[in-house]
Amino acid sequence: MGYTFQGYRRPDGRVGARNLVAVIPSVICANDVGQAICRQVQGTIGYFHHQGCCQLPLDLKRVTDTLSNLGQSPNVGAALIVSLGCEGTDHERIVEEIRATGKPCEIIRIQELGGTSRAIQAGIDAAQRMVKEISGQQRETVDISELTMAIKCGASDTTSGMASNCVIGYVADKLVDLGATVIFGETTEFLGGEHILARRAVGGENGPVGQKIYQIVDEMEKRAMAIGEDMRGGQPTPGNIAGGLSSIEEKSLGAIVKSGHRPIQGVLDYCDQGYGNKGLWIKDTPGREPEILTGMAATGAQVMMFSTGRGAPQGFPSMPVIKICGNPNTYERMQHDMDLNAGVIIEGKKSIEEVGEEAFALLLEVLNGRMTNNEALGYYGSMDIFCLGPVI
Amino acid sequence: MDVKLALRVDDLDNVATVFANEVKAGDEIEIRDKRGHLDPVIVHSDVPYGHKIAVVDIPKGAHIMKYGESIGEADVDIKRGDYVHVHNMKALRGRGDLGK
Incomplete structure (x- = not known):
């Protein structure tokens, strides 16, 4: 028996779960103009990052790739690029690549238009045109195999690995079996559990995928250790430690539970798209929310399922984020931020499978348009792009 | 009063995670393994919710x-x-301090 959801079919064939006009500053210096446009025009969201100039070429390419991928993502129906005019990103390439998907994309240039107020006026006019153009599009019935779901855990405690991550693992397995795509990341939180993931790689631990898993973990660990400090000051976080997690190894072993049990098909770089790849994939990302949420939305994921124990409230501008809470005490305190209570598993009131089915049903509702708590509250202002080099 | 539970996830584990509020020194905790077997133990200090005991x-x-x-x-x-x-155990990974 098949599962379906109601989505927006894009000209390139992809399917969105939301229908938004994205306002995309090509550089941090264009954020204020972009924010003014978003405040005025309903149906828009903004990607207000902090990158795009005075960075090494490697990072300028990462920023350009990520902004382009966000504009191409299926929850975005049209895009407005806000350029200052002197930035280091390739804003013309962003426009070309988004237009190549067949969706409307316009650009305004602040310096060329004569400054802030004129750019805001031009941007409001353009965003209004695009919102009116796309807002009449109807949802259509599509098979669940057209779903690409990202998964993550944040503000974790010891309930995460025993309840909420088990629920996400259940949903991930079910989606993979239904022909959908599931992507997880947080390479830092593979430390101590990488051998378990590598053994699940297609081709085994010694195949190219298994070896790549070891490689990305090694690179992440070396980056953290290059400063000559004990990582324990930053990972686990003080909140993780207060929640009972004593080491990065303990955090990792609980974190990887959310990936379920299916074979790992491959490892995506931070700037890769993974929409429709089918099966379970890893994306090489850090654990911090703004950077991983951005990387996952840029992958093309229509939705994220996010496990928490301490209570992480945030979402992402264009990607609904479903919060599964493993800690019954936290759920009691933060019900307006948490979308599902998996704490009942810790209390012995329900099984992982029962709560997993509840999470799957909620996922379908959210894909069909039901807002998550962070969407309804507009709690999605923080996003950023994971860069490797210094600001220069 | 409710039984205070600690969960031992795997047979190889030498710690269990306490899922009970306000556990005090001298309290009896039931350690439950994955088959549901119970092993009562007296804890030697206060243990916050979600933390571990040996x-x-x-x-x-x-x-x-x-x-x-x-x-x-x-x-x-x-x-x-x-x-x-963290007061009586330490991580072995990500330890840049050990390379100095």
């Missing part, structure tokens, strides 16, 4: 085991019923 004696330098895997090593000799956390 299921067996763990000598200094031995691995702390959870999920059937190492999550670090004991910094001191740990007794059955002791609270186990």
